[in-house]
Amino acid sequence: xxxxxQSPDTLSLSPGERATLSCRASQSVTGRxxxxxxxxxxxxxxxxxxxxxxxxxxxxxxxxxxxxxxDFTLTISRLxxxxxxxxxxxxxxxxxxxxxxxxxxxxx
Amino acid sequence: xxxxxxxxxxxxxxxxxxxxxxxxxxxxxxNYFMHxxxxxxxxxxxxMGIINxxxxxxxxxxxxxxxxxxxxxxFTSTVYMELGSLRSEDxxxxxxxxxxxxxxxxxxxxxxxxxx
Numbered sequence: 001x002x003x004x005x006q007s008p009d010t011l012s013l014s015p016g017e018r019a020t021l022s023c024r025a026s027q028s029v030t031g032r033x034x035x036x037x038x039x040x041x042x043x044x045x046x047x048x049x050x051x052x053x054x055x056x057x058x059x060x061x062x063x064x065x066x067x068x069x070x071d072f073t074l075t076i077s078r079l080x081x082x083x084x085x086x087x088x089x090x091x092x093x094x095x096x097x098x099x100x101x102x103x104x105x106x107x108x
Numbered sequence: 109x110x111x112x113x114x115x116x117x118x119x120x121x122x123x124x125x126x127x128x129x130x131x132x133x134x135x136x137x138x139n140y141f142m143h144x145x146x147x148x149x150x151x152x153x154x155x156m157g158i159i160n161x162x163x164x165x166x167x168x169x170x171x172x173x174x175x176x177x178x179x180x181x182x183f184t185s186t187v188y189m190e191l192g193s194l195r196s197e198d199x200x201x202x203x204x205x206x207x208x209x210x211x212x213x214x215x216x217x218x219x220x221x222x223x224x
Contacts, residue, residue, distance in 0.1 A: 001169075001170065033209060037153075044203065044214040044215075044217060045145075045153065045203075045214060046214075047212050051210070056212060057212075088152060090153075092209040095167050096167060096169055096170065097158070098155055099145075099155055100152075101152045102152045
């Protein structure tokens, strides 16, 4: 299975700041088949980005994704109060999909 | 609108089995694969497997192979996930989520508690 390692585990930032989250794969992710999800406390995960860089329906343009191969990045250009949450990456390039362990973005 | 409605919370003893359902509506059931993902208390997301509603073909995470069975009923647009030989570490919220790849719609989750 492809192992996804997210960094950092926790990111402490202030509203208005830029957040950069990393997701590194143990082997190349076929076809840039990588997604990012946001999970707020007590809520179900929400799809933000798919195919590494495509925003899902209704996702604000302050969220962007990039990367290929084994290194992927989720960027939140200016943090809004509702963006403080846990973010997960997921690869779906192999028959057995996997998630990263998550990055918590908390208010500094 | 797309909806995935899951069955209610369950409490099971170690060694028992649990079967969770997920009823889909608002789209053509056979056009999208369905995944199962679980989340233990305070932990991250764990992918369990996928089912193709058209033919019923499945792929399971190696960790669950031999213990999990995913099935579907195309007449009621419902998928099922059965997990056997339950242990305390299986206490988690179990989600169904629509594929085939990135998961764009999720069920509300079903809490399964395993304790003696």
